[in-house]
Amino acid sequence: MTAPTLRISDLRLGFRRWAGTVEVLHGISMHIRKGERVALVGESGSGKSVTARIVLGLLQQVRSARISGLVEFEGQNLDTLSARDRARLRGTAMSMIFQDPTSSLNPVYTIGVQFHEVLRRRDPRLKMAEARQRAARALADVAIPNPDRVLDSYSFQLSGGMNQRVMIAMALANEPSLLLADEPGTALDVTVQAQTLRLMRDLVEEHDTSVLFISHNLGVVREFADRVYVIYKGRIVEHGPADSLFEDPRHPYTQALMRAVPRLTGGGIPDIEDVSEAYFAPLVVHEGCGEPEGAA
Amino acid sequence: MSENLLTLSSVSKVFDTPSGKLRAVDDVSLEVRQGECLAIVGESGSGKSTLANMVLGIYPPSEGELRYRGALLPARRELAHRRAIQLVQQNPMSSLNPRRSIGASLRLALDVHGIGEKSKRWQRAGELLKEVGLPGDYRSRSPASLSGGQRQRVAIARALACQSDLVVLDEPTSALDVLVQARVLKLLNDLRAARGLTYIFITHDLSVVRNIADRVAVFEAGKLVELNATEKIFADPDHPYTRRLIAAVPVVTRKEEELRARLAKNTHEDS
Numbered sequence: 128m129t130a131p132t133l134r135i136s137d138l139r140l141g142f143r144r145w146a147g148t149v150e151v152l153h154g155i156s157m158h159i160r161k162g163e164r165v166a167l168v169g170e171s172g173s174g175k176s177v178t179a180r181i182v183l184g185l186l187q188q189v190r191s192a193r194i195s196g197l198v199e200f201e202g203q204n205l206d207t208l209s210a211r212d213r214a215r216l217r218g219t220a221m222s223m224i225f226q227d228p229t230s231s232l233n234p235v236y237t238i239g240v241q242f243h244e245v246l247r248r249r250d251p252r253l254k255m256a257e258a259r260q261r262a263a264r265a266l267a268d269v270a271i272p273n274p275d276r277v278l279d280s281y282s283f284q285l286s287g288g289m290n291q292r293v294m295i296a297m298a299l300a301n302e303p304s305l306l307l308a309d310e311p312g313t314a315l316d317v318t319v320q321a322q323t324l325r326l327m328r329d330l331v332e333e334h335d336t337s338v339l340f341i342s343h344n345l346g347v348v349r350e351f352a353d354r355v356y357v358i359y360k361g362r363i364v365e366h367g368p369a370d371s372l373f374e375d376p377r378h379p380y381t382q383a384l385m386r387a388v389p390r391l392t393g394g395g396i397p398d399i400e401d402v403s404e405a406y407f408a409p410l411v412v413h414e415g416c417g418e419p420e421g422a423a
Numbered sequence: 424m425s426e427n428l429l430t431l432s433s434v435s436k437v438f439d440t441p442s443g444k445l446r447a448v449d450d451v452s453l454e455v456r457q458g459e460c461l462a463i464v465g466e467s468g469s470g471k472s473t474l475a476n477m478v479l480g481i482y483p484p485s486e487g488e489l490r491y492r493g494a495l496l497p498a499r500r501e502l503a504h505r506r507a508i509q510l511v512q513q514n515p516m517s518s519l520n521p522r523r524s525i526g527a528s529l530r531l532a533l534d535v536h537g538i539g540e541k542s543k544r545w546q547r548a549g550e551l552l553k554e555v556g557l558p559g560d561y562r563s564r565s566p567a568s569l570s571g572g573q574r575q576r577v578a579i580a581r582a583l584a585c586q587s588d589l590v591v592l593d594e595p596t597s598a599l600d601v602l603v604q605a606r607v608l609k610l611l612n613d614l615r616a617a618r619g620l621t622y623i624f625i626t627h628d629l630s631v632v633r634n635i636a637d638r639v640a641v642f643e644a645g646k647l648v649e650l651n652a653t654e655k656i657f658a659d660p661d662h663p664y665t666r667r668l669i670a671a672v673p674v675v676t677r678k679e680e681e682l683r684a685r686l687a688k689n690t691h692e693d694s
Contacts, residue, residue, distance in 0.1 A: 170600040171571075287467075316466035317627060321671040343600060346630075346673025373675060387605040389630040391657065391672055391679040396609045396634055401572070401602040 130202030131419060132305050132337035133159040133182065138196035140177055140186070140361075148193060151177055152361045156418050159305070162335040164328075166352035166369070168342055168384075174361040175341045179307045182339070183223060184213040201304065218248040222298040226310040228290035232282035238262075238293055239278035242300070249301040265296040269326055288319035295327055302334055309341045324351055345388055349373050354416065357381045359406055367413025377413075379405035428589055428621050429455040429478065434487035436473050447473040449645035450487070455589070460615065460622040462632040462653070464668065465642030471625050474642070475591050478623065479510055491589075506536045509582035513594035515574035519566040525552070525577050526562025532584040551580040556610060572603035576610065583614065591623045596631065608635055629672050633657050641665045660686065 140152040152174045159165045167175045180186040182198060184205065198205045200221065205213065225231040233241060242262035247253050259278060266274035269292040282290055291312060298306055311327065312320040328351060331338050342348050348355060348369070355372045357365040357380065365378040376382045383406065386397050436448040448470040455461050463471045477484050483498035490496065496504060512518040519528055529548040533539060539547055549559030555576040566574055575595060582590050595611070596604040612635060615622060624636055632639055632653070639656045641649040641664065649662040660666050670687035674680055 170602065317629070317673075318466065318667060318671040321673070344673060345601070345675050349675055350673050374677075384601060385675060387601045388675050389605075389608075389628075389634045390676065391630050391633055391669070391674055392676075392682055393633050393657070396612060397605055398609060399602060399605055401606055 129161070130199065131158045131160045132163075132201060133157075133339065134197070134199040134419065135178070135182070136197040136199075136418070138178070138181065138198065139194070140174070140181065141193040142189075143191045143193060150361065154196065155356075155358065155361070155363050157356050157363065157366070158419055159337045159339060161304070161337055162332075164331065164338045164340060164351060164353045166340040166342060166348040166355045167358055168345060168348050168355060169358035170343055172360075173358045175343075175358055176309055178358075179223065179309055179339060179341055182305075182307060183217055183221065184210075218245060218303075219301045220303055221305040221307065222301065222303040223307040223309065224291075224294050224298045224311045227314050228294045229282055229287060229314075231294060232290060234281055234283050237279055237281055238285075242278065242297060245297045245300055261300070262296075265300045266293065268299075268330065269293075269296045270322075271296075287315050288323065291315060291319075291323050292326065295323070295330070299330055299334065299336065302336075304337060306331060306336050306338045307341070308338060310343070311340075312347070313342075313344065320347070327351075345373075345384060357384070362407075363410055364406070364408070365411045365413075367411075367416050371413050378411045379403070379408055381411075426457050427454040428457045428492060430490040430493075431474075431478075432487055432490070434474075434477065434484045434489065436470075436477060436482070437485040446645050448477070448484075451645075451647045452487075453640055453647060453650055455621060455623060456638075458615075458619055458621055459637040460624055460635055462624045462626060462636035462639045463642065464626060464629060464632055464639060466627060466668075468644070469642040470645040471642050472593065473645075475510075475593055475623065475625055478589075478591055479508055480504065502536065506585045507587050508589045508591065509585055509587040511575070511578050511582050511590060511592045511595050514598055515571065515578045516566065518578055519574060521566055524563050524565055525569070528566075528577070529562065529581055529584055532581050536585050538585065547584075551584050552577070554583065554614075555580045570603075571599050572607055575599060575607055579607075579610065579614070583618070587620075589621045589623065591625070593625045594627070595624075597626065597628060604631075611635070629669055630674070641668070657682070 136156045137154045138152055139154050141148040141150045167178060169175050177186060181194060186192050187194060239259055239262060243255055243258040246258045246261060262278055263274040266277055271277055271292055312323045315323060324347065340352055352369045355367060355369050356363050359380045365372065365381045376385050383399050387399055432452050434448060434451045435446060438445045438447055463474065465471045476482055477489065480500035488495055491504060526545060526548040529551055530544045533544045533547060548562045552561050553559050557573060557576055596607050599607060614620060626632060636653050638652050640647055641662060643664045649660060649665050656665060666686045670683050674683060
């Protein structure tokens with residue numbers, strides 16, 4: 128059996144502050160196999176985004192961060208890599224899509240120039256003319272009708288939905304084996320968001336890309352993910368296949384979350400607790416969803 | 424039949440832009456009934472915020488008129504109108520002054536409108552906080568020390584401080600987590616029932632609309648394309664755009680999926 132694309136084991140994170148250490152992650156474990164779409168869902172401050180940043184190796188550069196635990200990418204312990212080797216992975220073997228597409232694109236360069244930069248991470252000697260051709264193909268893949276016009280535009284000349292598609296095209300341009308998507312589409316209108324998600328889903332399926340999908344929106348997660356981890360205050364509380372987790376949420380916190388989502392079919396606003404002792408109940412794992420034992 | 428609190432007759436707002444005139448709100452007529460929650464939905468650029476700004480008097484309409492309890496609303500609002508129509512904004516972090524304590528923010532609203540005796544206003548600020556489910560002694564705290572949900576409660580308390588009739592809620596819960604959102608929506612529902620308030624609820628979240636609104640106005644590119652009772656909108660909407668909007672909502676249960684699929688199917692028949 129080949130190693131999973133991503134394996135995290137007992138990951139802990141704290142930030143050192145003048146008043147002592149603030150614990151953010153209390154030992155989370157998760158894995159993503161090749162071609163799997165896995166969601167990490169939780170409220171703001173639950174530790175979802177920091178997890179992605181640790182995987183990318185960005186948080187390790189923060190001096191106050193205290194990180195322990197194992198992060199394995201395709202069987203390789205990322206801690207054993209030098210900073211340079213890690214940097215080389217970013218944008219090539221693993222890439223990220225951020226929440227707000229407009230602010231993650233540079234407003235003083237055209238999309239074409241930024242695309243060139245992205246493609247050069249894999250292929251440093253790539254010429255502008257060829258990069259342009261490849262970029263145009265990548266943009267056509269995300270259903271952008273007029274790639275040449277978009278390549279000559281600046282991000283502020285494009286709509287949010289268009290920018291989000293550009294971001295997706297850039298993130299997938301180097302055929303990464305792992306895509307980290309942090310709340311993609313949250314800043315978009317619902318109809319655009321639905322289109323964007325469908326597009327992303329088709330593309331990652333086609334390229335067999337593994338995805339870590341970070342979101343607070345249960346509906347979006349249900350539509351996108353195969354498997355779901357629910358995180359609450361730095362602890363994974365429930366883990367299961369998307370179908371069974373949404374049909375049959377078992378952890379008190381997941382149940383509360385599910386009940387809190389207003390239904391399109393009506394039923395009024397439920398009366399629920401936003402804080403409760405019960406939410407700290409131990410992890411519930413659905414059948415057939417255990418963590419794999421590492422070869423390390 | 425309940426009386427109309429606010430009437431808009433053929434209201435338009437035209438902006439001059441470098442690329443020509445933009446009709447942000449285009450010939451909209453509607454009435455807001457006393458005590459109802461009217462949801463205004465649409466995507467970005469549909470004109471829903473422009474409409475809210477005209478209701479609040481931030482800018483006057485280019486064409487048409489607004490009437491409040493039958494009286495014409497002037498371009499320059501008088502204090503009484505500003506008091507009667509209040510706003511709760513989307514982001515409570517930017518709508519509350521970070522340098523002012525919460526109690527001072529609430530007291531300012533009372534000061535501006537001369538509500539109550541001056542010496543009692545600080546105490547009144549504490550009572551207002553209790554009415555929105557916060558401890559009264561929070562009034563000396565700064566907005567930064569509160570969570571997003573608590574801050575939004577303060578913004579609601581400030582709108583209530585003025586004893587207003589009509590509250591314009593501009594995406595009041597879209598910046599909040601789902602558990603917090605449920606509690607704030609509950610609070611809004613309870614306050615409306617207890618005080619006979621009227622809400623204009625601006626949002627893009629149709630699942631929230633389904634559960635809180637009495638009627639729904641759907642906007643597309645500045646035009647009012649459909650205005651119907653909530654049940655009707657979610658069972659058998661008239662306009663294809665409404666169907667498209669509902670069909671795009673991410674849902675969490677099978678039952679909702681079926682409803683969505685049923686409405687989406689009809690879209691194809693229309694086109």
